[in-house]
Amino acid sequence: MSLQVDVSARRDGFALRAAFSAATGETVAVLGPNGSGKTTLVEMLAGLIRPEQGSVALDGKTLDDARVHVEVSRRPVGVMFQGLLLLPHLTALDNVAFPLRARGMRADRARREALDILGRVGATAFAGAKPDRLSGGEAQRVALARALIGSPLLLLLDEPLSALDVSSRTTIRALLRRELASFGGVAIVVTHDPVDAMTLAEKLVLVEEGRVTQTGAPDEIRAAPRTAYAADLVGVNLFIGRLDPAGDGTAVIRTGDGDVACVPPGGMAIPTAEILGVLRPADVALHKERPEGSPRNVFHGTVRFVSVEGERARVGIGSSPALVAEVTQASLHRLGIAEGAGVWASFKALEVHVVRP
Amino acid sequence: MNREGERAVVAPPRGVLVLAAFGVAFVVLPVAGLAIRAPWSDLGSLSSHGARTALGVSLVVTGGAVALALLFGLPAAIVLARGRFRGRALVRGIVLLPIVLPPVVGGIGLLAALGRRGLLGRPLEAIGIRLPFTTGAAILAAAFVATPLFVLAVEGGLRSIDPRLEQAASAMGASRWYVLRRVTLPLLRPQIIAGVVIAAARALGEFGATITFAGNIAGRTQTLPLSVYQTLQSDPGGAILQALLLVAISLAAMIALRGRLLSP
Numbered sequence: 001m002s003l004q005v006d007v008s009a010r011r012d013g014f015a016l017r018a019a020f021s022a023a024t025g026e027t028v029a030v031l032g033p034n035g036s037g038k039t040t041l042v043e044m045l046a047g048l049i050r051p052e053q054g055s056v057a058l059d060g061k062t063l064d065d066a067r068v069h070v071e072v073s074r075r076p077v078g079v080m081f082q083g084l085l086l087l088p089h090l091t092a093l094d095n096v097a098f099p100l101r102a103r104g105m106r107a108d109r110a111r112r113e114a115l116d117i118l119g120r121v122g123a124t125a126f127a128g129a130k131p132d133r134l135s136g137g138e139a140q141r142v143a144l145a146r147a148l149i150g151s152p153l154l155l156l157l158d159e160p161l162s163a164l165d166v167s168s169r170t171t172i173r174a175l176l177r178r179e180l181a182s183f184g185g186v187a188i189v190v191t192h193d194p195v196d197a198m199t200l201a202e203k204l205v206l207v208e209e210g211r212v213t214q215t216g217a218p219d220e221i222r223a224a225p226r227t228a229y230a231a232d233l234v235g236v237n238l239f240i241g242r243l244d245p246a247g248d249g250t251a252v253i254r255t256g257d258g259d260v261a262c263v264p265p266g267g268m269a270i271p272t273a274e275i276l277g278v279l280r281p282a283d284v285a286l287h288k289e290r291p292e293g294s295p296r297n298v299f300h301g302t303v304r305f306v307s308v309e310g311e312r313a314r315v316g317i318g319s320s321p322a323l324v325a326e327v328t329q330a331s332l333h334r335l336g337i338a339e340g341a342g343v344w345a346s347f348k349a350l351e352v353h354v355v356r357p
Numbered sequence: 358m359n360r361e362g363e364r365a366v367v368a369p370p371r372g373v374l375v376l377a378a379f380g381v382a383f384v385v386l387p388v389a390g391l392a393i394r395a396p397w398s399d400l401g402s403l404s405s406h407g408a409r410t411a412l413g414v415s416l417v418v419t420g421g422a423v424a425l426a427l428l429f430g431l432p433a434a435i436v437l438a439r440g441r442f443r444g445r446a447l448v449r450g451i452v453l454l455p456i457v458l459p460p461v462v463g464g465i466g467l468l469a470a471l472g473r474r475g476l477l478g479r480p481l482e483a484i485g486i487r488l489p490f491t492t493g494a495a496i497l498a499a500a501f502v503a504t505p506l507f508v509l510a511v512e513g514g515l516r517s518i519d520p521r522l523e524q525a526a527s528a529m530g531a532s533r534w535y536v537l538r539r540v541t542l543p544l545l546r547p548q549i550i551a552g553v554v555i556a557a558a559r560a561l562g563e564f565g566a567t568i569t570f571a572g573n574i575a576g577r578t579q580t581l582p583l584s585v586y587q588t589l590q591s592d593p594g595g596a597i598l599q600a601l602l603l604v605a606i607s608l609a610a611m612i613a614l615r616g617r618l619l620s621p
Contacts, residue, residue, distance in 0.1 A: 046528045073530045085525040089543045102531035102539075146529070 007054035029201030078152035137168030411584035464569025514548025
C-alpha cells in the first residue's frame with residue numbers, strides 16, 4: 001500500500017474524519033455530495049492544512065502525524081485545483097513550468113519539460129496564451145499538465161471535469177483516463193459526480209458529512225451500499241460501450257458482456273463510440289420463469305448475493321451483463337430467491353438512461 | 358456613453374444635476390483662472406534659474422518620497438492585508454494617520470523627532486547625520502504624507518487577489534518568497550502603479566510639512582509649491598506660470614493613471 005490516510009482535520013469549523021489507503025498505480029475517487037468535506041481532504045493531502053490527529057504516509061514516508069508536517073512546498077504532490085487556479089499573469093507554458101521553476105529548475109529546462117507535457121495532453125497549440133484566452137477544455141488541459149509535471153508521487157485532481165460543457169467533458173474525460181492509466185503514482189480524483197468517479201477510478205471512497213461512509217470497488221459498493229447516498233448514486237447499474245442502431249428508433253449498448261436495448265435521447269448520434277447507460281436497480285423486475293410480453297431486455301443468471309436492508313433487498317445477478325435489482329422482501333420470498341438459485345431479470349429499454357460519458 | 362455592459366439607470370433629478378454642475382465649475386474655475394490670467398508672453402521666465410531649480414528639487418523630492426513609499430509602504434501594506442496579529446486595526450490606523458493629519462502637524466512632529474533637539478536628532482547627529490533643512494528632510498516630509506496613500510492603494514489591491522492563487526502556488530512547491538515575487542507582486546502591478554502615481558502627486562504638492570521641517574531654502578528644500586508661494590509675493594504672473602507647470606505635471610499623472618499602465 002502506498003498511500004495511507006487516517007486523519008481528522010478541521011477547516012473553517014468543518015470537521016473531516018477519513019481513513020483509507022491506495023496502492024501505487026491505483027486511482028481512487030473520493031465521491032461525495034457538495035459540502036461533504038472533499039476539498040478539506042484535498043487541502044490536507046496537499047499540505048495546506050494540517051490534520052488535527054492521525055497520519056498521512058506516502059510510499060512509507062510520513063507526510064503528517066503528531067510530530068511531522070511536511071511543508072506544502074516540499075510534498076511530492078501534483079494538484080489540479082478546483083476552479084483550476086491557473087496563474088492569470090503567466091502563459092500556459094509558464095503555468096506548467098511553474099512547479100519546476102518554484103523548485104529551482106532553470107527556466108529553459110523547465111520550459112522544455114513543460115512543452116513536452118503540453119504536447120502529451122494536446123495543448124501545444126496554445127502554449128503561449130494567457131489563461132483568460134483559453135476555453136474551458138483548453139484550460140483543463142493546461143491545469144492537468146501542470147499537475148503532472150515533475151513526476152509527483154501523488155496526484156490530486158479536485159473536480160477535474162466540473163464547469164465543462166458536454167462535448168469537452170467527453171474529450172477531457174478520455175484524456176484523463178489515458179493519463180491516469182499511465183500514471184505511476186497514486187491518483188486521487190475528487191468529484192461529486194458518480195459517473196466521473198466510476199469511469200476514472202478503480203476504487204471509491206464515499207464521503208458524507210465529513211465522514212467516510214464506505215470504501216471499495218464500484219462493484220462491491222453496488223452489491224451492498226451502506227447509505228442511501230451510496231445506493232442512489234453508486235448502486236445503479238452502469239452499461240458502458242458502443243451505441244449501435246437497432247431499428248425503430250431504439251439502439252443497443254454493446255457492453256462487451258452482452259447487449260442492452262435502450263432508447264437514446266433525440267439528437268444523439270448513432271452509432272457513438274462510447275456511451276453510458278444508467279439503470280436504477282428498482283427498475284429491474286425479477287421472475288421465476290422467463291417473462292412474457294414487452295420488455296426488450298431479458299437476462300438469466302444465478303443469484304450472486306442478496307443483501308437485505310429493511311423492507312428492501314438488493315439482489316446481484318450473474319447474468320451477462322451482471323445486474324443488481326432491488327425488490328421488496330415479500331417478492332424475495334415469493335420468487336424463492338437465494339444465493340446460487342437461477343433467476344430471470346427484465347427491464348424496459350426506456351428505463352435505461354443514456355448519457356455521454 | 359453607450360459602452361457595452363453599461364446598464365440602464367434612472368436619470369438623477371434635475372436639482373442634483375444643477376448642484377453637480379456647480380461642483381464641476383468649482384474645480385474648473387480656478388484652473389481656468391490660472392490659464393486666463395497667465396502672462397503667456399512671459400512663458401520664457403519659467404526657464405529662469407529660480408523656477409528651474411525649484412522644479413529640479415521637486416523632482417528629486419518626489420522621486421525620493423516615492424522610493425521610500427515603495428521600500429516601506431509595500432511591506433506595510435502586505436503585513437496589513439495578510440498578517441494576522443492582535444492590534445492590527447490600531448497599527449493600520451497609525452499608518453494611515455497622516456492622511457487625516459494637517460501636514461503642518463506632521464512637519465512639527467518630524468521636527469520634534471528628528472530635529473537637532475529632537476528625540477533622535479542627537480543620536481543621528483552623533484553619527485554625522487543632520488536632517489533638518491536638507492533635501493533629505495524635504496524627502497522625509499513628502500514621504501510622510503504620501504506613503505499612507507500608497508499603502509491604501511496597494512492594500513486594497515491585495516484584498517482583491519484571490520488568496521487561493523497564492524495557496525496554489527505554494528502547493529506547487531513555491532516558497533513564501535517565491536510566491537511573493539512571482540505571484541503576488543505581478544498580480545499587484547496595476548495597484549502598485551496606481552499607488553505610485555497617487556503618492557507622487559501627493560508628494561509633488563506637499564507644502565506644510567516641508568516648509569515646517571525642511572524650511573524654504575532655494576536649491577535644497579524649496580520645491581515648486583514653495584517657490585510658487587514665495588514668487589507670489591513679488592511676481593504674481595511668474596507664480597501663476599509655475600502653478601500652471603504643476604497643473605500640467607498633475608494632469609500628466611492622471612492621464613498615466615487612466616492609460617494602459619493600469620491594465621494588467
